[in-house]
Structures are given as structure tokens and as C-alpha cells.
Amino acid sequence: MLARIIAGAVLGIEAYMVEVEVDISYGMTAFRIVGLPDGAVREARLRIPSALDNAGYEMPQKKITINLAPADIRKDGTAFDLPMAVGILAAYGAIPTARKGFALEDYLFVGELNLNGEVRSIRGALPLAVMARDNGLRGIVLPEENAPEAAVVSDIEVIPVRHLSDVTAHVRGHTPIDPIAAEPMAAREYRLGYSVNFNEVAGQESVKRALEVAAAGGHNVLLIGPPGSGKSMLAKRIPTILPEMTFEESLETTKVYSITGQLGSKEGLIRRRPFRSPHHTISDVGIVGGGSGVPRPGEVSLAHNGVLFLDELPEFRRNVLEVMRQPLEDGCVTISRSLMTLTYPANIMLIAAMNPCPCGYFGSDQKRCSCAHDRVRDYRTRISGPLLDRIDIHVEVPAVPYRKLKGERRGESSRQVQQRVQAARNVQRSRFAGTDVHANAQMRPSELREHCQIDDDGHDLMEMVVDRLGMSARAYDRILKVARTIADLDGSDTIEASHIAEAVQYRSLDRDLDRVAA
Structure with missing residues (x-):
């Protein structure tokens, strides 16, 4: 089965959309990542199985191929861990691709995974949130630590998560996570104080x-x-x-x-x-x-x-x-x-x-x-x-x-x-x-x-x-x-x-x- 999750990467100070395509098929057990991944992205093959296990899911013993498109741009960093894990779960039917009021394709997923399934902070959350809004996405699912910077972007849902199990519970509708309200600087006035004069x-x-x-x-x-x-x-x-x-x-x-x-x-x-x-x-x-x-x-x-x-x-x-x-x-x-x-x-x-x-x-x-x-x-x-x-x-x-x-x-x-x-x-x-x-x-x-x-x-x-x-x-x-x-x-x-x-x-x-x- 094929699943498609939307992720993103940062080039300079601007972000661009990356499609994480996950295919699970019969054959010799393998886990391959293609699309010019760097060392940190390739190491996700070791982090994701442990994270899935600690979130209550089993890693499918099948041939797993993940393509990061566009394939001609080098992908670096660990922000692809979460979308790849979600893509694997969606590809073998552990989570639905859509439910009432929610669809995976409407959201951008970014985050690094610990071996215990915790979602760690990433770099570039702000430009990623801006990119998600500009591409007409409904929201962004990202680590809780990065939520404040993403929340300055208006007209987009910012869903903070701590653990992979939080993501799966939200996607399945068991424990929905309330989005953080956007609070752009333009809507308020600030009086900045300095310790020197x-x-x-x-x-x-x-x-x-x-x-x-x-x-x-x-x-x-x-x-x-x-x-x-x-x-x-x-x-x-x-x-x-x-x-x-x-x-x-x-x-x-x-x-x-x-x-x-x-x-x-x-x-x-x-x-x-x-x-x-x-x-x-x-x-x-x-x-x-x-x-x-x-x-x-x-x-x-x-x-x-x-x-x-x-x-x-x-x-x-x-x-x-x-x-x-x-x-x-x-x-x-x-x-x-x-x-x-x-x-x-x-x-x-x-x-x-x-x-x-x-x-x-x-x-x-x-x-x-x-x-x-x-x-x-x-x-x-x-x-x-x-x-x-x-x-x-x-x-x-x-x-x-x-x-x-x-x-x-x-x-x-x-x-x-x-x-x-x-x-x-x-x-x-x-x-x-x-x-x-x-x-x-x-x-x-x-x-x-x-x-x-x-x-x-x-x-x-x-x-x-x-x-x-x-x-x-x-x-x-x-x-x-x-x-x-x-x-x-x-x-x-x-x-x-x-x-x-x-x-x-x-x-x-x-x-x-x-x-x-x-």
C-alpha cells in the first residue's frame, strides 16, 4: 500500500515542500530511503522502528521504500523522522488517512523522533509554517517546543505534539489536540525594556x-x-x-x-x-x-x-x-x-x-x-x-x-x-x-x-x-x-x-x- 505525507525542508531561510511517499510491499524485509537523503535522514531507519515499538505499534516485516520528492534536492536534518513514521503507519493501515474533520494530506508533519517515541525539536519551524500556509495547507503538526515560533503565522493550525502516540491518537480521533491560537506581532503593541540606557x-x-x-x-x-x-x-x-x-x-x-x-x-x-x-x-x-x-x-x-x-x-x-x-x-x-x-x-x-x-x-x-x-x-x-x-x-x-x-x-x-x-x-x-x-x-x-x-x-x-x-x-x-x-x-x-x-x-x-x- 502507498501513503503520501507532506513534510518540508529549509533551504537558506525559506522552506520548500517535500512529499514523503511510503510504499510497503511483499518481499525481502528491507527499509530503504531514497531522494538524496543525508546521513541524519538515513539514520532514521534505526530510530523509527524503536519509536514505533515504544508508541505501541510494530514495524512491518516487509519491503519498505520511502521516497523524498523532489528527488534532485539534497535532504538534511532529522525533521523527516515524524512524517516517515506517520507514513509507515498509514501505509499498512495502523492509522486512517482521513476521518471526519481531519485528513493527513491537509497537514505538514515535521519532527525528530527519540528511540522512546518522543518528538524532539527541529530547526526552521517558522519558515516551515510560513510555507505550509502559503501552499494552502490547513495546519502543521510539529514538536511542542517549536509551537511558539510557528504560532506567529496566522491562518494555519499549529498542533503541538510530545510523543508519537500523541500524533496517532490525534489522527485517529481518540484524543484530538487543540491547535495553538496564532498570535502575530502585528496584532499587538510591545514596549521593549532594556537593562542598559x-x-x-x-x-x-x-x-x-x-x-x-x-x-x-x-x-x-x-x-x-x-x-x-x-x-x-x-x-x-x-x-x-x-x-x-x-x-x-x-x-x-x-x-x-x-x-x-x-x-x-x-x-x-x-x-x-x-x-x-x-x-x-x-x-x-x-x-x-x-x-x-x-x-x-x-x-x-x-x-x-x-x-x-x-x-x-x-x-x-x-x-x-x-x-x-x-x-x-x-x-x-x-x-x-x-x-x-x-x-x-x-x-x-x-x-x-x-x-x-x-x-x-x-x-x-x-x-x-x-x-x-x-x-x-x-x-x-x-x-x-x-x-x-x-x-x-x-x-x-x-x-x-x-x-x-x-x-x-x-x-x-x-x-x-x-x-x-x-x-x-x-x-x-x-x-x-x-x-x-x-x-x-x-x-x-x-x-x-x-x-x-x-x-x-x-x-x-x-x-x-x-x-x-x-x-x-x-x-x-x-x-x-x-x-x-x-x-x-x-x-x-x-x-x-x-x-x-x-x-x-x-x-x-x-x-x-x-x-x-x-
Whole structure:
């Protein structure tokens, strides 16, 4: 007898439907799985018989052939255990293929089986639920641990199960399982609280202003300052001033965490912008993704719609920094293998921090630098020019004097800054409506020409600055984008000379390199 169960697999951050065709026929006892299964899928031949036995069923002593269609795409992971077990039970008549109000073909089945029949959690439950809804299925049967993330998808039944016997009892109608009600983020409003606040940082008002500009336009930032000046402290508070995530942003980010298995068991959608801070010993595969088998997302994708913080930037290996150039430019990572090409989202705000020199005190008024000019130059040039051009804002973070550290007066709270950032982002959202651009930092040359109108004084200042500093065309574009954001914060339609002047101040490393070379 032949049975057909619908399952699914994840490729990149999107899921696709897999038909599990189970045929049981007379002949020499055998259990074969075809359709390009990987090692974990083939090992189901050992898990399923024990799981069936512990659920009160016998494994048929016949020739069992399971085909995973489409057969030309490699299947990996353990999510096929449950649909294959259900298919075997349906094929030899242990459970019905349909009853009143329920049919196997209307549901997507995913889950890993323990030897005792328990259903274990899987990766990618959210994209699988989205795929089931988009293909017109009635619902999804999946492990209880994955139910919260699948429940954010509306117009689909989410049926959580703990044991294979729960599945069979539900299919037979003996103990029906009530679906979990969908609770999408779009239906509610959330007020997110953070354990850190911008007003906890003493002094550094000019740096806070630069970070406000960066948050308002989605610009990448490089913080340069001596040890203990507060670079890491400032970076960790940037998510508190970013706009709250939209439903679409939350859905995309949650998909990435879902397929990597890093989503909490009780977490539905990720509502806080991610903050990732990898150590400088990370590999290029760890930063952009890859690995053996099906390529997995790296840190730039895990920071999608959030912040990627690289502390001690020059200490990262050169190849690690260079592979980030394409994601910073395109907002995505494309990983090519012989059998597949996957694209993961990587729309990030890069925050990098570095000392001005190896000892950390070049140009400091408080402590003398012990580094020779050659060492300082070599230290700075560990960061390539093309990568540096992709960072819009370079800002110096000086050491905080004692009088500001001991002072009781604190600056604005994160909420106050966030309100101005949100207002500027709303202006940009209206400006770029109907396009795939969402913030000033993402503007292409055509948008720059259309939306970055400079007054006469601004043109004169820009010409002087570009000729004097010898900036590249990409650096010129970065200054325009930052100036556009500053004008948005000021509520100005035109970019004025004052906006250009402030944007130029945020290219401090360009000026410092000339000073080091001298």
C-alpha cells in the first residue's frame, strides 16, 4: 500500500515542500530511503522502528521504500523522522488517512523522533509554517517546543505534539489536540525594556550625537579611542536607540535564528534588534556563514536588522575583514557550493571599535604614546581602504575626564534619543516608499542624485573638503548620505553647509591617516 505525507525542508531561510511517499510491499524485509537523503535522514531507519515499538505499534516485516520528492534536492536534518513514521503507519493501515474533520494530506508533519517515541525539536519551524500556509495547507503538526515560533503565522493550525502516540491518537480521533491560537506581532503593541540606557554613559556628548546620526540613517560606525574610554559601553547601548522592529523585520530575523536552532523554546518572534559581538579570533566562515554540508548563516546574518559589533577591529584576521565587504555593500551574503547557491540576509549596522595605535594612546593628552610612527601606520593599515570606505562614520572617543565621571548630571535617556531617531526614519520611509531602500545608508547613486540636494554654500564646502583630503568617490557618497541624515534630524529638505560640515567631522580616520603619514 502507498501513503503520501507532506513534510518540508529549509533551504537558506525559506522552506520548500517535500512529499514523503511510503510504499510497503511483499518481499525481502528491507527499509530503504531514497531522494538524496543525508546521513541524519538515513539514520532514521534505526530510530523509527524503536519509536514505533515504544508508541505501541510494530514495524512491518516487509519491503519498505520511502521516497523524498523532489528527488534532485539534497535532504538534511532529522525533521523527516515524524512524517516517515506517520507514513509507515498509514501505509499498512495502523492509522486512517482521513476521518471526519481531519485528513493527513491537509497537514505538514515535521519532527525528530527519540528511540522512546518522543518528538524532539527541529530547526526552521517558522519558515516551515510560513510555507505550509502559503501552499494552502490547513495546519502543521510539529514538536511542542517549536509551537511558539510557528504560532506567529496566522491562518494555519499549529498542533503541538510530545510523543508519537500523541500524533496517532490525534489522527485517529481518540484524543484530538487543540491547535495553538496564532498570535502575530502585528496584532499587538510591545514596549521593549532594556537593562542598559544611554544616559549611563558619562560625558562623550559628541560621540553620542554621532551615534544618534548613525542610528537615524542606519550608518556603519568606527569608534576610535584609548582603552577605557567607553567604546564598548556605547556600542552595547546602540540597540536601545534604534527604531522598534517592524513585523516584517522581526519575521526575517526570527527565520535566521530558527534555522540555526538559536531561538528560545518559549520565544515566538524576535522583537529586539540583535546585538552580536564575535571575538576577533573568528574565522571567515564564522563571520559570513558556510561550513560543510548545507551552508549555515554566520554572524552577519545573525545580526540581520540589528547591530554587529567588532571590538579591536585591527586584531581581526585580514581575510575575515575582507569577506565582509560584499555583505556591507549588498545587505546579503551569497554562499556558492557545487550543488547549491544560498543567499542569507545581512542588513546590519556595523559598529567597530579600535585603539588609535598598538599601545592605545596615540594623540592622547593624558598618557604618552610609546609607539613609533611606523608601528602606528602599520596598525592602521590592517584595515583596508575599501573596507574603511564602507564605514560611513569615523568618530574619536576621547578619555573621559574625572570631573565628568564624578558628576551626577547625566545626558538624555535612550527613549528620548530614540524618539528623534524614529522621526528621522519615518521621513526616510516616506521618501523611499515603493522601493527596496529603507534608510539613507542604503541609497544608491540614483537616490543620491534625487534626494541629496545641496545648497550653494554646501557645494563650495564639499569641493574644498574632497580636494584637500583626496577622498574616494565612495567616501564622497558616504559624506552625502550622512549629511542627508543630519538634515532629516533637523527637519530640512535641503542639505546645508552646516550639515556637510558635521558629516565631514565624522571622517576622522581620513584626517588621522594623513597625520600619521607625516
